Amino acid sequence: xxxxxxxxxxxxxxxxxxxxxxxxxxxxxxxxxxxxxxxxxxxxxxxxxxxxxxxxxxxxxxxxxxxxxxxxxxxxxxxxxxxxxxxxxxxxxxxxxxxxxxxxxxxxxxxxxxxxxxxxxxxxxxxxxxxxxxxxxxxxxxxxxxxxxxxxxxxxxxxxxxxxxxxxxxxxxxxxxxxxxxxxxxxxxxxxxxxxxxxxxxxxxxxxxxxxxxxxxxxxxxxxxxxxxxxxxxxxxxxxxxxxxxxxxxxxxxxxxxxxxxxxxxxxxxxxxxxxxxxxxxxxxxxxxxxxxxxxxxxxxx
Amino acid sequence: xxxxxxxxxxxxxxxxxxxxxxxxxxxxxxxxxxxxxxxxxxxxxxxxxxxxxxxxxxxxxxxxxxxxxxxxxxxxxxxxxxxxxxxxxxxxxxxxxxxxxxxxxxxxxxxxxxxxxxxxxxxxxxxxxxxxxxxxxxxxxxxxxxxxxxxxxxxxxxxxxxxxxxxxxxxxxxxxxxxxxxxxxxxxxxxxxxxxxxxxxxxxxxxxxxxxxxxxxxxxxxxxxxxxxxxxxxxxxxxxxxxxxxxxxxxxxxxxxxxxxxxxxxxxxxxxxxxxxxxxxxxxxxxxxxxxxxxxxxxxxxxxxxxxxxxx
Numbered sequence: 001x002x003x004x005x006x007x008x009x010x011x012x013x014x015x016x017x018x019x020x021x022x023x024x025x026x027x028x029x030x031x032x033x034x035x036x037x038x039x040x041x042x043x044x045x046x047x048x049x050x051x052x053x054x055x056x057x058x059x060x061x062x063x064x065x066x067x068x069x070x071x072x073x074x075x076x077x078x079x080x081x082x083x084x085x086x087x088x089x090x091x092x093x094x095x096x097x098x099x100x101x102x103x104x105x106x107x108x109x110x111x112x113x114x115x116x117x118x119x120x121x122x123x124x125x126x127x128x129x130x131x132x133x134x135x136x137x138x139x140x141x142x143x144x145x146x147x148x149x150x151x152x153x154x155x156x157x158x159x160x161x162x163x164x165x166x167x168x169x170x171x172x173x174x175x176x177x178x179x180x181x182x183x184x185x186x187x188x189x190x191x192x193x194x195x196x197x198x199x200x201x202x203x204x205x206x207x208x209x210x211x212x213x214x215x216x217x218x219x220x221x222x223x224x225x226x227x228x229x230x231x232x233x234x235x236x237x238x239x240x241x242x243x244x245x246x247x248x249x250x251x252x253x254x255x256x257x258x259x260x261x262x263x264x265x266x267x268x269x270x271x272x273x274x275x276x277x278x279x280x281x282x283x284x285x286x287x288x289x290x291x292x293x294x295x296x297x298x299x300x301x302x
Numbered sequence: 303x304x305x306x307x308x309x310x311x312x313x314x315x316x317x318x319x320x321x322x323x324x325x326x327x328x329x330x331x332x333x334x335x336x337x338x339x340x341x342x343x344x345x346x347x348x349x350x351x352x353x354x355x356x357x358x359x360x361x362x363x364x365x366x367x368x369x370x371x372x373x374x375x376x377x378x379x380x381x382x383x384x385x386x387x388x389x390x391x392x393x394x395x396x397x398x399x400x401x402x403x404x405x406x407x408x409x410x411x412x413x414x415x416x417x418x419x420x421x422x423x424x425x426x427x428x429x430x431x432x433x434x435x436x437x438x439x440x441x442x443x444x445x446x447x448x449x450x451x452x453x454x455x456x457x458x459x460x461x462x463x464x465x466x467x468x469x470x471x472x473x474x475x476x477x478x479x480x481x482x483x484x485x486x487x488x489x490x491x492x493x494x495x496x497x498x499x500x501x502x503x504x505x506x507x508x509x510x511x512x513x514x515x516x517x518x519x520x521x522x523x524x525x526x527x528x529x530x531x532x533x534x535x536x537x538x539x540x541x542x543x544x545x546x547x548x549x550x551x552x553x554x555x556x557x558x559x560x561x562x563x564x565x566x567x568x569x570x571x572x573x574x575x576x577x578x579x580x581x582x583x584x585x586x587x588x589x590x591x592x593x594x595x596x597x598x599x600x601x602x603x604x605x606x607x608x609x610x611x612x613x614x
Contacts, residue, residue: 036417043409044426047485051433053452054442065445069455117338125324126331136338137308139346141537143545143595145571145588149581150352151345156363173341180338205330234436236548237568241576252437256552259441267445274438285432289425292432293492 058271065267081276084269087262088254089246092273095254099233102164102250106232107225109171110179114224115217117174118183119209123195133184140177144237152241162244167235171228179224186220187213219291226288230281251277357586362579374586384587386562387570390476394566395543398483403535406487410494411524424495431488439482440552444469447478469553472563479549479564490535497531498524529610537602544595547572567591 049071056071057064058080085092120126121133155166174180190213198208214221236252243249246257255277258270285292357374361367378384409427413420433439446452449467457465468474505523514522525532550558550566558565558573571591575584 033417036412036415037419040412040417040419040423044423047430048426050442050446050452051429066450067455069452069459113337113341116334120327120331120334124327124331124334126328126335127325129331132335135342139342141541141595141599142346142350143541143588143591145545145568146353146592147346147349149356149575149585149588150349152576153352153363153581154349170341170345172337173345174338175341175345205327205334209334230432234548236435236437236551237572240551240572252548255437255441256556259444259552259555270441271445274441277438278433278436281433281436282429285425285429289428292428293496 054271055275058268058275060268062266062268065271080268080272083266084258084273084276087266087269088258092254092276094247095249095251096276098164098248099250099252102167102235102239103229103232105164105168106171107228109168110174110176110224110228111221113172113174114176114179114183115214115221116209117180118187119205119213121180121184122187123208123213124205136177136180139175140181148238148241155242161242162248164243164248166242167232167238176228179227182223183217183220186217190216222288223291226284226291229284233280353585353588356582357589359582361581363581364579367582370582374583377583378586378590383562383565384567384570387558387565387567390563390565391544391567393476394480394483394546395540398480399536399539399543401480401484402487403490403532403539405484406491406535407494407528407532409487410491410498411520413491414495414498424492427491428488431486431491434482434486435548437548437552440549443478443482443549444553447474470560472561475554475560475563479553482549482553483543483546490539493531493535494528497528501527526611530612533602533606533610537599540598540602541595544591544598 052071053069056074057068059077060068060075060080061077062080088095117136121129121136151166152161155161160166170176194212194216195208198212203211234252235250236256239250239253240256243253246254249257255270255273258273262270356367358369358371359367360370360373413423417423430439447468448454449465449470451467453468454462454465457463468478501524505527506519509519509523545568546566547568550564550569551572554560554564554569556569558569567587568591571584571587574580574587
C-alpha cells in the first residue's frame with residue numbers, strides 16, 4: 001500500500017518510468033514504435049467502434065440502424081430519445097430516479113459499514129480477529145446464488161419483496177467484503193504514529209476513527225463510492241429477483257422490459273435509452289478513473 | 303497484498319508462536335464489527351445453512367417445505383437441461399477466461415513498453431470493461447450479432463452476404479457471449495499493468511548486459527515475476543465467470559435459447575427458482591455451483607504451487 005501511494009498507477013508521464021531499458025539502433029527503434037502504434041490504434045478502433053456506432057445510430061431514423069454500419073454521416077435526430085423516454089409505463093426519468101435512490105442507499109451503507117469493519121480489522125486487537133478476517137475473505141468468493149433463495153424467502157416474509165430494502169440493507173451490514181478488504185489495506189498504510197498521537201491526547205477508538213483515520217482514508221472512500229455506484233447502477237440479478245412491479249424498476253430492468261415489449265421493432269428508441277443509461281457510467285469513468293485504477297491496484301497487488 | 307495472497311499466507315503460517323496474545327480491544331471491536339457480524343450471520347451464514355436444508359425439500363413458497371430426501375439430487379442427475387447448462391457454462395469459463403486474460407496480458411505488456419499516449423489507449427481498453435456488465439451493452443450485442451446487425455452489415459461490405467443471425471444460431475450464440483466477455487479484458491489488464499510497474503528495472507538492465515534478448519527477458523523475467531498477479535486474475539475471473547448471468551439473460555431474452563445454447567447454469571437456476579418457484583431444486587443447484595466453484599478454486603490454489611513464483 002505504501003509503495004502504491006508513492007508510485008502513481010495512472011502514468012501521467014509515459015515513457016519516463018517504463019522506458020525500454022535497452023537502446024537498439026535508432027531506425028529499428030522507430031519502425032518498432034510505428035508498428036506498435038499501428039497495432040494499438042487498430043485495437044482501439046475495434047474496441048470502441050460498437051459503442052460509437054450505438055451512439056451515432058441512436059441519433060438516426062430507425063430503419064437506418066439496419067442499413068448503415070458506418071458512423072458517418074452523423075445525424076442529430078433526437079426523435080428516438082423523445083419516443084424512448086415515453087414508451088414505457090412511466091417516463092424514463094422515473095427509472096433513472098429509482099436507480100439513483102438504489103445507488104445512493106448502497107453507497108451510504110457501504111461507506112459506513114465497511115469503514116467501521118475495516119478499522120476493527122486493521123487497528124484493533126480482539127479475540128478471533130484472524131479467523132474473522134479469513135471468513136471475510138472467503139465470503140468475497142462466495143457465489144450469491146447459495147444465499148439468494150433463503151434471502152428471498154426471508155424478505156418475502158418481512159414483506160420487503162418489491163422494495164429496495166433487500167438490495168440496500170445488506171450494504172449496511174458490510175456484506176461487500178471487497179470494500180472491507182480494500183479499506184483494511186488502505187488503513188494498514190496509514191502510519192500508526194498518528195493513532196498513537198491521538199491516543200496520547202486522550203482520544204478513544206471512536207474519536208481516533210472519526211477524527212484521524214476517516215479523514216485520511218478519503219481516497220479509499222472515493223474508490224468505494226465509485227465501484228458501488230457502477231455495480232449497483234448495473235445490478236441486474238438482484239433487482240430482477242426483488243423488484244417485481246414496473247413502478248419500482250431500476251434502469252436495467254426498464255431496459256429489459258423495453259426489450260420484452262418492443263421486441264425487435266424499435267431499435268432506435270432502445271439504443272437511445274441504452275445510451276442514456278450508460279451516460280452516468282461514462283461520466284464516472286471520465287472523472288473517477290484515477291480512483292478506479294487505484295482500487296484495482298490496491299486490492300490486486302501486494 | 304492481494305486477497306488471494308493473503309489467504310494463502312494465512313493458511314501457510316497459521317499461529318506463529320503459541321503465546322496467548324492479549325486482546326485489549328474486545329469491547330470497542332464488538333461495536334465496530336457489529337454490522338459485519340449481523341450481516342455475516344443474517345445475510346450469509348444462516349441463509350447458507352437454510353439453502354443447504356432446502357436442497358433436500360420441495361418448496362414453492364406457497365406451502366411449507368416438504369422433506370424429500372435426495373429426490374432433488376436424483377432429479378439433477380437425470381436432468382439433461384442441467385447437464386447442458388453445465389457444459390455451456392464450462393465452455394464459457396474455460397474458453398472465455400483464458401482468451402480474456404491473454405488479451406489483457408498482451409496489451410498490458412505492449413502498453414508497458416513506454417508507448418506514447420499510454421493513458422489514452424489504456425482508457426479506451428478499460429472503458430468496455432466498465433460498461434460490459436450492463437443491460438445496455440447486452441442489447442447492443444443482440445443487435446450487432448443479429449441477422450441484419452452491425453457485424454453482418456460489415457461482412458456484407460466484404461461481399462459476405464446472406465449470413466445468418468449469430469445470436470439466433472445455436473452454433474454461434476454462445477460464441478457471441480464469449481466475445482462480449484473477451485471484450486471486457488480491460489479490468490484484468492489494469493491489474494497486469496500495475497503489476498508490471500512493480501518489476502524492478504534493474505532485472506532488465508542486468509539481463510540486457512548479459513545479452514538476453516527481449517523475448518528471453520519476457521519469458522524469464524516478466525512472466526515469472528508476474529505469476530502472482532496472473533494467479534490472482536485467474537482465480538477471480540474464473541469465480542466471476544461461473545456466475546455470469548446478465549449477458550446470457552438479455553441476449554437470449556431470458557430463455558437461454560436458441561435451443562438452450564446460451565442456457566448458463568445461473569440462468570437455469572434463476573428459471574427454476576424464480577420463474578417456476580421450485581426453491582428446493584434451485585437450492586440444490588446453488589450448492590452444486592458452490593461446490594464446483596470451490597473445487598476449481600482449490601485446484602487453482604493447489605496448482606499454483608507449481609507455477610506461481612513469489613519473489614519475497
